Amino acid sequence: MNRQPRIIFGVADSITSGAALVIDGRVRAAVNEERLCRIKMAMGWPRLAIEEVLRIGGVGPDEIDAVAVATKHLYWRPTAESIHGYFDTDWGRSKNAVLALGSLGSRVVGDVKLARRVYYTFKKLLTRRRQPIIRQTLRDEHGITAPVTFVDHHLGHAASAYYTGGHEDATVVTLDGAGDNLAATVWRGKAGTLERVHTVDSYDSIGNYYSYVTHLLGFKAHQHEGKITGLAAYGRPIYLDAMRSLVSYRDGSIHNTARAFHTAALARLAAVLPDDAKREDVAASIQQLLEEVCVGYVRHWIDRLDSTHLGLAGGVVANVKLNQRLLAIDGVQSIFVHPGMGDDGLAVGAALHHAAESLPLDRREQIVDAIPDVYLGPDYSDAEIRRALEAEGLPCNKPADLADAVADALMRKQVVARFAGRMEYGPRALGSRSILVHAGDPTINTWLNARLKRTEFMPFAPVTLEEEADDCYTGLDGARHSARFMTVTTDCTESFKAQCPATVHIDGTARPQLVERNDDTGYRAILEAYRARTGFSTIINTSYNMHEEPIVCTPADAIRAFKLGHLDVLAIGGFLVHSPQAGADVTAVDAPAASEAT
Numbered sequence: 001m002n003r004q005p006r007i008i009f010g011v012a013d014s015i016t017s018g019a020a021l022v023i024d025g026r027v028r029a030a031v032n033e034e035r036l037c038r039i040k041m042a043m044g045w046p047r048l049a050i051e052e053v054l055r056i057g058g059v060g061p062d063e064i065d066a067v068a069v070a071t072k073h074l075y076w077r078p079t080a081e082s083i084h085g086y087f088d089t090d091w092g093r094s095k096n097a098v099l100a101l102g103s104l105g106s107r108v109v110g111d112v113k114l115a116r117r118v119y120y121t122f123k124k125l126l127t128r129r130r131q132p133i134i135r136q137t138l139r140d141e142h143g144i145t146a147p148v149t150f151v152d153h154h155l156g157h158a159a160s161a162y163y164t165g166g167h168e169d170a171t172v173v174t175l176d177g178a179g180d181n182l183a184a185t186v187w188r189g190k191a192g193t194l195e196r197v198h199t200v201d202s203y204d205s206i207g208n209y210y211s212y213v214t215h216l217l218g219f220k221a222h223q224h225e226g227k228i229t230g231l232a233a234y235g236r237p238i239y240l241d242a243m244r245s246l247v248s249y250r251d252g253s254i255h256n257t258a259r260a261f262h263t264a265a266l267a268r269l270a271a272v273l274p275d276d277a278k279r280e281d282v283a284a285s286i287q288q289l290l291e292e293v294c295v296g297y298v299r300h301w302i303d304r305l306d307s308t309h310l311g312l313a314g315g316v317v318a319n320v321k322l323n324q325r326l327l328a329i330d331g332v333q334s335i336f337v338h339p340g341m342g343d344d345g346l347a348v349g350a351a352l353h354h355a356a357e358s359l360p361l362d363r364r365e366q367i368v369d370a371i372p373d374v375y376l377g378p379d380y381s382d383a384e385i386r387r388a389l390e391a392e393g394l395p396c397n398k399p400a401d402l403a404d405a406v407a408d409a410l411m412r413k414q415v416v417a418r419f420a421g422r423m424e425y426g427p428r429a430l431g432s433r434s435i436l437v438h439a440g441d442p443t444i445n446t447w448l449n450a451r452l453k454r455t456e457f458m459p460f461a462p463v464t465l466e467e468e469a470d471d472c473y474t475g476l477d478g479a480r481h482s483a484r485f486m487t488v489t490t491d492c493t494e495s496f497k498a499q500c501p502a503t504v505h506i507d508g509t510a511r512p513q514l515v516e517r518n519d520d521t522g523y524r525a526i527l528e529a530y531r532a533r534t535g536f537s538t539i540i541n542t543s544y545n546m547h548e549e550p551i552v553c554t555p556a557d558a559i560r561a562f563k564l565g566h567l568d569v570l571a572i573g574g575f576l577v578h579s580p581q582a583g584a585d586v587t588a589v590d591a592p593a594a595s596e597a598t
Helices: 033-037 047-057 095-109 112-126 130-142 153-165 206-216 225-232 240-244 263-272 279-305 320-327 343-357 361-367 382-391 402-411 444-451 466-472 494-499 523-534 555-564
Strands: 007-012 018-023 026-032 066-070 148-151 170-179 182-190 193-201 248-250 253-255 309-313 334-337 416-419 433-437 461-465 490-492 513-515 538-543 569-572 575-578
Touching: 007 047, 007 343, 018 047, 018 343, 026 033, 026 047, 026 343, 033 047, 047 130, 066 343, 130 148, 148 153, 148 343, 153 170, 153 182, 153 193, 153 309, 153 334, 153 343, 170 206, 170 279, 182 206, 182 279, 193 253, 193 279, 193 343, 206 225, 206 263, 206 279, 225 279, 225 320, 240 263, 240 279, 248 279, 253 279, 279 320, 309 320, 320 334, 343 361, 382 555, 382 575, 402 416, 402 433, 402 523, 402 569, 402 575, 416 555, 433 444, 461 466, 461 523, 466 494, 466 513, 490 494, 513 523, 523 538, 555 569
Parallel strands: 007 066, 066 148, 170 309, 309 334, 416 569, 461 513
Antiparallel strands: 007 018, 018 026, 170 182, 182 193, 248 253, 416 433, 433 538, 461 538, 569 575
16 A cells, blocks of 8 residues: 655746645745745745755655646746746747747637637647756756655646645635636535535636736736736726726626737727726726625625635735725625745645645645745854845844833834845745834835835734734735735724824725734734833734745845845844934934723
């Protein structure tokens, strides 16, 4: 009898490629290639991530029992944004022919079904070499000879949400741009097993239309959709009817009502909008359409499957405003958005799916468990950190109580960069690689974004002690677990709006991170020390990176961003570094009266 695989290695080579390690059904390490190669949303073969995950997990290549590779068919983006690997071969470059055929069939031949068939068939032929190349690369470059399986793109997303959501009976919905020729799927999760019950073809993708708008408004598609979400609050959805003519919800599914394929769809979108359309109104229109379509789709399947816990994954659910609307659907008891909701979570999802499939049916339920945290990346010793500081000539000290020292700096309105412990997995900075600052100055969104060379429309996110959440936010019931990972917006109380205006969006919402009582990363200790000084339980947490760069990973990355961002204080490992540019005449945060403190 073959033994049950214990150690499963997950790999994803699509957008934001990465690797993950699952041992005995639990995620032990997960890193995306972008953090290591320093190319945002890097795609291609994740050589660096594979080696780093093996190092973190203390696992040798010969100890791996199975490899699960996410996505059966290759997904492409422009080669300038890809990384080393088989994307650089001649057959890989022929992706342009696939895209050209798809748009040609739609615009010239006029037969959309024929265009889709040609596109998918030719794409499948071009990517046929991918699977043997991956097996060979794992063997020759990484010494991994374990059996390799390929997991459907949306199954990887669904597994990531289901097996980390904590509810063995759940409706799982994936909403994406496209992957393995699908844009959305619905699954019934029961007793540790996923059953697919509905699919939406990538031709009918609402996510792609959102990306078309992102591109049309001058931002980077597949990267800057969050800017559209923030911009939408400043406009009016006056083009909603026009956009409904392109994509809509009806009869339990999502439909491309424009009957346009790929580049033809982008042209059709441009055609329905006037030349003088304000970008705020365009953003508001696509945001409302997204909410309308996705709420209709999810409501239908929640009712049909009669399962009140909702698991979510896929790039579309990076949209935190949408997630708030999904939580509000009648019949939804709770939502869980997987922390690595986009393709950055596919390696984890593929490995978890393989782990579940390897178990007998009566034992699969044991894998369904709420993910305890996302601190799954590398960490660095104080000795390594000291060497990096000395190499840059930065004087530092080691306070007896680092949390107190950071709280003092925050109270003086200084901007603190925090680098501590294991790096977060997923797109959000959640305290280990974060920039922290007090939340009482509404102008901070302007001047701090300028320092970091960012162009953002949403305010910075608040981080709050979990026991104080009800004093700050409303409507969090059913999403408290998701709120630990900053994946949903919620309405703010009036007292919170007055005390922490820098974190409240124009529509009165915020995207909080809740820190649990059992947090032992040192993050909670900072919040408690800050509350003891000011009466406030909330500070700002924004990602520790420069504009268009990945979140920092190493001490060297942290020091570089600290200098370029002209930040005031660097709390790195056990050390505290003060910038020579930091102002000495900063003013302490006023402590509110006890009756006003959150």
